[in-house]
Amino acid sequence: MTTPQARLSRLLGSTSMARAYTLSVLGATFGSFAIEQMTSRVTFATIILILAVLGAAILFVRREELSLLRVAPTSLLMFLVLALLSLLWSTDRSDTLSAWVWLFGFAFLAITIGHIRDTLQTVRAIGDTLRVLLGLSLGVEILSGILLDVPIRFLAVEGNLAVGGPIQGLFGTRNMLGFIAVIALITFVIEWRTQSVAVPIAIPSIALAGFLALLSASPTVLVLAVVVGTATGALTIVRHTPVARRTIVQWMLGAVVVLTLGVAFLFRHPIIAWMGAGSDFSTRADLWNEILNFVALKPFQGWGWFGTWGRGEYPFSFINYRLDNHHESALNAFFDVLLQLGIAGFLLFVLLGGVALVRSWLVASARRSVVYAWTPLVLVTLAADSMFESFTLTGAGWFMLVLCALRAGQSRSWRESIDAANTGVIPTLGRLE
Template sequence: MPANAHAPTAAAVRGSRRPLLPALGTWAFFLTFSGQGVRNLVGWWAFGLIAAVSGIVLLLVFLHEGHRVPWRALPPVTTAYVGLCALSVIWSQYPGDTALAALLMLATSAAGVLLACGLSLRQLTDALSRALEATLVLSLLLEAWVALVLRHPLIPLYMRDWEEVPISYYWVNGDLFNGGPIQGIVGNRNPLAFIALLTLLCVAVRWADRRVSPLGLVTWTAVSLLVLVLTGSATVSVAFVICGAVCLVLWLVRRVPPRFRPAVLITAVSAGVALIAAAIGLHSQVTAVLGRSSDMSGRWEIWQRVLELWEDHTILGWGWIMYWVPWLPVFATLVVRPDGTPTMSAHNAYIEALFQTGVVGATLVVVLVLLLLVRSFRLALRNIDSDASVLLPALLMTALTVQSFTESRLLSEGNWVVVCALGTWLGLHRLYEHSRDDDRAGSPDGGPAAEHPAPVHAPALLTLTHSDAP
């Protein structure tokens, strides 16, 4: 029996009803990217219940709709890092908190894997785009309500009984009509700005695939740019410029004749390296242009103190904790903000990994980012003449990589779900290509084998779930 004989049956079963997984994918992305907003609304315990139920429903629907997880497609480096975080409970300096953080890491990782195995790249793009768009709209509505109706800063609802709420814990300050900065439903301008950037990338790719109307393109571009301006995030401003440059290069590669493409790529890479070197050499001037201090808003101090702590546990780190919890003594006074509250992350994904999981974990994270960058750009360049959806992984990884140098969010919540989804989808695509090559090699004339019908051409995977692939 052909290896892919089950595919038509599975497809027919799914075709008899409207699949729920795409909608659950939208909810999963919304819950992980906008989790702070949900927590501010219902509290931590209720959020935990919502997240647990959502994860169980996602798994049940995934299985009910006939999908499966090909274990060979799981990205080994990502799996190794998740395993290291879970195992760190053994040597953790705060084992109870590490156990909880490890469960959260396993849950978000599983969500990314299930979405990659159950949705096509187009469906992933649509689910992510809708979740981010909803976050932007709700953020602007909340900001408008606070500014026009409430007329004073809004605190998280579960803090209503607190005698005093520190300024940095405020949910929304109500500065929408004062030019910002705004925090939106996520309660922080930096992640909100990053969400706006990811929305722009998704909308641009969907428009290039002719899956967004001109009105939709204008609307979501305007909303995203408005949020970018009102948040005023320096990191995201840099990421916006770099992602724009990458979009321009990929557009040029698609437009020029194939014989000129290597020259375009070499020129682009050379210019990029030169600009990065210049930015490093002119660090003070660049931060001044961005309206930030030369110590990157206090990040140098945070990094120095974290690295001093890391020296006590260099190989395996202090133990996985995700966000720094303020009730642990080591974090309560590590870096205190002006309002007296403790800082909750290292503001650098690699230093964070080094501190929490040691040299072993930091090495895995660096390798993971490099592999995803190489594989996503290779996918884009090899299929540059096909649907624009193949460009999205490269664009997302560009944005995530830039942000990872000044934020730790690469390793948690929505960003980590995207990392796991991209890594798994690229692994599935690689399995598909190997299967196609094996089928061709097994045929007498080098063409498709007679006994094993040839799989669909690679770009077709953009519109099929991987459960339909061999």
């Protein structure tokens, strides 16, 4: 006869629990805005706390499957430590501590999922979650913009579907909807290519994500589409190149990327005018110039970690006062980190994303299954979006960055060699699978 403790342990370590837990975390993470608006921030914080405690219990039960060296990327741990240490020089320690708890909470949830689900299982779970949330978003927009023809204020839905957008869905802003829709497109295409879902589900899912991305009318969606499409083409070329010539092709593509970025910078004004984003870019340029003035005052350590600017702390309140605006972020993740954690935080943030992108790109280049392309393509999306928004530092964006960084580090890192030496297992990444 088994004891209650044994039954609980078996339940926490089961694959059914892992799948249910993953879907719960993803639903709470991607649906955070709607949950907060329909309940309260305290309710949402309670949900995240319960999920974190449950995740800790699951990891404890599965502790024999885990390697201490590979729990999380070193750059992630260092970034979290620096954000916590910024309590010492923050202008508001209580707000910094609260923001750090949120930062750590979403990172812990991502780490948990990264250890209990493999890449394909993660893609499938994200696909299922985003299918539901995008479907509900379209339903809410139809209700508001066509059936009732009135805005739904508490969900920040303006009801513009009948006039072609912009729409927000359940994500609060058109830019966030566009960002989520692009991640969904990548996920749905990978599901389709890996035959993880039936074609009658995959094709309508891709159409739904594309439709909502278009109707979001977000200026960043076009940029994300071009960047992700280019990255997909480049990765396809590399994957179909013989192994002997793959390194040369990688370097050539890298040179093309650098050259393209240089040309884009030189012709940035005509490009911005062609996109019709002149006013948006002008707003961002004014904001970034003002931020650099405050970065110069505390260049190395920053002003302390706050995440979003919603609470009116200094210097964010003064920046908004100077610009006569109400920005809730730097509209650029890199500028935000530079302002809040200084040069040290900026370098760690770039290291976290950059190393993850290189690792995952090399893995996707070597592995035969197309599912490995999901991680680098999502990281490319996060990097491109970080140039125009600060989504990567909070909520779903931060969660995805940590998850992808962990996934990349599990397949290709110095820890793998150490584990191989201790266990006698030889890494096989260099072979096509």
